[in-house]
Amino acid sequence: METFFAVLTDNWSDFVRGFGTTIRLFLIAAAASLVWGTVLGAMRVSPIPALRAFGATYVNLIRNTPLTLVFAFMVFAVPKLGVNIDFVPSALFALSVYTAAFVCEVVRSGVNTVPSGQAEAARALGMNFSQVLGHVVLPQALRAMVAPLVSVFIAMLKNTTIAAGFSVFEAGAIPAYLSERGQNQFAVLVWITIGFLILIVPLALLQRSMERRLRVVR
Template identity: 35%
Template sequence: MDFIGAYSAGNLLFLLKGLMTTLFVAFIAIVFSFIFGSILGILRYAKIPVLSKVVAVCVETIRNLPLLLIIFFTFFALPEVGIKMSVMMAAVTALIIFESAMLSEIVRSGLNSIEKGQIEAARSSGLTYIQTMQHIILPQALRRMVPPIVSQFISLLKDTSLAVVISLPELLHNAQIVNGKNVNYVIPTFLLIAFIYFLVNYSLSLLARRLETKERSNRKSTGKTLPIQQQAGSEPM
């Protein structure tokens, strides 16, 4: 094992570039998967005839497919039908598709966790369905969804390493290139990237636990739900 050679300035800079790519891809995927996942989750929760069932079939299909298969599909299969993407775009697209399906279930479950009586009380007080969702259901559901959403984002960050199969220049890919220079670099390099993944993901895990603890304490301290008008922040129309 050659720790000194493996941790040379050039190798560390090269690994840092891989980490930046990993974080960039994860960030883009997180933003768009949260947007699309929220939309899909709300559509399933709303139980719109036909549309909700179609969304449910698509979501369940994607959730039960391995992410690696989706990555292969976006990079190798889509060009066969005229949709060509760069390595980074293919990786981001695959992650967004997969994570959107996973997050939609978290959103749907979060919405279902809100007591139905609040919806009935809001509607009977004169609020429309959209106003009820916007002012009463979504704010409460989002607070409950934060811990599992953060946990899913941790999984997404780790899943970026699967894009090594299509040569995305992320952390693991760059580590393999460093290892190719000298067989004595293998253990030091993998120990370093393992520490990096642990440091980033453990920090996010601590954040998720803190948010979950805060949410539980808020539920206990609140005891009961605020009046409809106070939650909505406006008089019913």
């Protein structure tokens, strides 16, 4: 047991740095994907065919592309186009672009739970599409969106480990880094698992709590 705890205490700064990067990736990418995903969701339900087509094409393309390929495109292909982006911003962009496609579908599904009569009544009052969506539809759809959105962000938190394969020192990169020091890999993996549980369990509990409070009465 002393060896097990020594793996954490002797390499505490590396664990803090790795999980610190993971949390930073998660928070920034979650905010960015929420904004972009909501915009895409609005496109999916827009009365303008071109916007609906763009939203549908984006979602179908991104959702059917492995996240690893999105990372590879950002890290290896984009620099060849003359755009030099550091590894961390590339990881943030890849996570945001990928997760936004799933957020979009959550938003679209949530909007579809609102009776169409609500939007028709708002339009009858003279509201335009943006006003109907922002003031009438989305506030009601939010109750149906909260639980699946948290699930999407939990998945994104776990997906941050892919960044380790593209020169980003985050939680997923800790095992390879500590293996060079001859640290017990089993203990390292257990501590990383515990770290992710500490991050994910509160989100799961929040999801259940909000789902109970905002459950839609059918």
